[in-house]
Amino acid sequence: MSRIAYVNGRYMPYAKAAVHVEDRGFQFADGVYEVIAVASGRLVDAIGHLDRLDRSLNELRIASPMSRGALLAVMAETIRRNRVVNGSLYLQVTRGAAKREFAFPENARPTVVAIARNVDLLKAAANARKGVAAVTQPDIRWGRCDIKSVGLLPAALAKQAAKEAGAYEALLVDRDGNITEGSSSNAWIVTKDNVLVTRALSRSILGGITRSAILELARREGLRVEERPFSVQEAKAAKEVFVTSTTSFAMPIVMLDGQPVGNGGPGTVATALRAAYEAHAATHATGHPDWQAPFLRP
Structure with missing residues (x-):
């Protein structure tokens, strides 16, 4: 089956899907995106x-391209046409196409792109059972990491460094020696006193939707939680390190910069939170009553 993309009101084969050469997302990274899990x-x-998308758009003063109901319908149809059962949907909104000038154009219409794909959840689960490696990299991103911008070159450089080191993720380190987050994830540790720690929300990190759910699940389970900075040294001395994201759920880090974390295997806290999040994901699909794709209905 050929894959289908949504571009500015049309569903079309990938080979024909395109945006204007002067789209500001292409020329200025003047746009935002979301990646949403499909279960x-x-x-x-x-x-x-969608709440975070609205916030990102507002921060960049990009007009909302359509109503929320219409956007939900576009996403549902993109999932249906690609027959995605378990995977992810990528949604991108840019300021649109206009003459290449730095100042905002007055009459540009936002560009909207949506794509969906299946993900091998068995591979992800296998990674979680054995744990993965991470490396640290300098955080060289811009000052508004709370906006989910398409300007991802620093994150791509960090992810490439991780790949070349045989690692799953890069943990980004600020000038004070503290870990901000992963190149495409939020970062967590479990201290030797069994305190779950993740960095507090600020302009330095993205407010992850999975991060928010994990925090709620952890507190519901009675875990001690602190939202504060933590250093590379504290992470390397921790009982557990893990990352969270839409596609990773809760992924245990068992090697950091070539050194074992804790006992060198997935920890009990990360493992339990991953299981809790999997249950959450199975029960927290939102949308209108006809959300589920027809090919999945009994």
Whole structure:
């Protein structure tokens, strides 16, 4: 089956999907995006993702391209046409196409792109069972990491460094020696005193939707939680390190910069939170009553 993309009101084969050469997302990274998990044909935590999309658009003063109901319908149809059962949906909104000038154009219409794909969840689960490696990299991103911007070159450089080191993720380190987050994830540690720690929300990190769900699940389970900075040294001395994201859920880090974390295997806290999040994902698909793709209905 050929894959289908949504571009500015049309569903079309990937080979024909394109945006204008002067789209500001292409020339200026003047746009935002969301990646949303799909479970059993339904989007997980869709409302949280759309709330964050609205915030990012407002921060960049990009007009909302359509109503929320229309956007939900576009995403549902993109999932249906690609027959995605378990996977992810990528949604991108840019300021649109206009003559290449730095100042905002007055009459540009936002460009909207949506794509969806299946993900091998068995591979992800296998990674979680054995744990993965991470490396540290300097955080060289811009000063508004709380906006989910398409300007991802620093993150791509960090991810490439991780790949070349045989690692799953790069943990980004600020000038004070503290870990901000991963190149495409939020970072967590479990201290020797069994305190779950993640960095507090600020302009230095993205407010992850999975991060928010994990925090709620952890508190519901009675875990001690602190939202504060933590250093590379504290992470390397921790009982557990893990990252969270839409596609990773909760992924244990068992090697950091070539050194074992804790006992060198996935920790009990990360493992339990991953299981709790999997249950959450199965029950937190949101949208209108006809959200589930017809090919999945009994």
